[in-house]
Amino acid sequence: MKRYLLTVMSLLAFVFCTRAEVYTHETVPSPKVQGQHYYVANPDSVLFLETEQELNALCTRLNTNTGVEMAIVAINEYDTERYTSYGFALRLFNHWGIGTSEQNTGVLIFLARQERDIQIITGDGVAGMLTDGKCGELLDDNLFYFANNNFDEGMLSLCKDIEDFLMLDVNRGELMLGWSPDDTIISDVFSWWIIIGFIILILMARLGYKRLKGKPGQSEENVLKRAQDAQMGMGCLCWFFPIPMLFLYLFYKFFPKHAEVQPMNCNKCGHVMERVPMKLSEAQLKEMELKVYAYEKWHCPECGAEQSVKQEG
Numbered sequence: 001m002k003r004y005l006l007t008v009m010s011l012l013a014f015v016f017c018t019r020a021e022v023y024t025h026e027t028v029p030s031p032k033v034q035g036q037h038y039y040v041a042n043p044d045s046v047l048f049l050e051t052e053q054e055l056n057a058l059c060t061r062l063n064t065n066t067g068v069e070m071a072i073v074a075i076n077e078y079d080t081e082r083y084t085s086y087g088f089a090l091r092l093f094n095h096w097g098i099g100t101s102e103q104n105t106g107v108l109i110f111l112a113r114q115e116r117d118i119q120i121i122t123g124d125g126v127a128g129m130l131t132d133g134k135c136g137e138l139l140d141d142n143l144f145y146f147a148n149n150n151f152d153e154g155m156l157s158l159c160k161d162i163e164d165f166l167m168l169d170v171n172r173g174e175l176m177l178g179w180s181p182d183d184t185i186i187s188d189v190f191s192w193w194i195i196i197g198f199i200i201l202i203l204m205a206r207l208g209y210k211r212l213k214g215k216p217g218q219s220e221e222n223v224l225k226r227a228q229d230a231q232m233g234m235g236c237l238c239w240f241f242p243i244p245m246l247f248l249y250l251f252y253k254f255f256p257k258h259a260e261v262q263p264m265n266c267n268k269c270g271h272v273m274e275r276v277p278m279k280l281s282e283a284q285l286k287e288m289e290l291k292v293y294a295y296e297k298w299h300c301p302e303c304g305a306e307q308s309v310k311q312e313g
Contacts, residue, residue: 274298
């Protein structure tokens with residue numbers, strides 16, 4: 001009886017000790033604790049030791065020739081309640097900081113044996129070459145290895161295909177020159193910025209013309225003041241749209257002669273009125289001098305009606 005219990009306890013202890021760990025992205029052991037020339041994390045022995053050594057040599061060669069840092073992770077199981085396969089790989093990629101911070105040319109190949117899933121994560125500096133489509137093509141080319149549980153041959157073949165692709169002259173040259181896909185993004189954004197800027201230029205030019213033309217009966221001083229206000233606004237917008245806003249700013253600054261006072265229409269007969277001299281009191285003259293108010297007098301040559309206008313200066 002005692003021997004039977006001892007046997008059962010030994011079997012339970014063996015099963016417990018050999019049970020594969022369910023990993024989070026923070027608990028996968030980094031291969032870099034062994035040294036800078038180690039790139040493979042294989043804590044559950046999904047891959048043979050000889051395969052690990054070949055992959056470490058391949059990743060070292062790739063890093064030397066192209067600057068790309070490729071890490072390989074092969075585990076039995078991860079926390080599927082917390083992650084998707086892609087989400088786990090992406091978190092692990094960012095947690096380890098694979099690839100240099102300057103060029104971000106990192107690649108992670110993640111294999112989960114229990115889920116029978118494999119993912120390729122790339123940094124921005126290499127994503128323009130190893131696009132989602134290209135990664136899918138490379139995975140499809142080697143899928144039969146993984147489908148038949150031949151993880152060693154599959155991982156070696158996949159990593160060799162990635163190395164051969166990145167070692168092509170055109171790709172290697174761009175990697176060594178520090179190519180970044182952000183260049184095309186910046187170019188596209190800059191193009192849209194120019195288009196938006198000129199649309200705003202057209203709209204603001206139309207608004208500016210209306211401001212300089214003034215409203216019927218508006219004093220010349222008031223028209224010029226509105227133009228000065230617009231000039232100040234253009235000066236502020238120069239920080240965001242320098243070319244169109246600078247053009248409008250200079251227009252408002254150096255072309256006040258374009259300001260026009262539009263005549264009023266008579267309230268009685270509707271005829272166009274004429275501006276005539278107006279006799280002002282000392283208080284009104286002072287207000288005009290201080291640009292507090294502007295006074296104007298309009299006369300209708302058709303019916304003789306007159307109208308005085310008081311506006312803010």
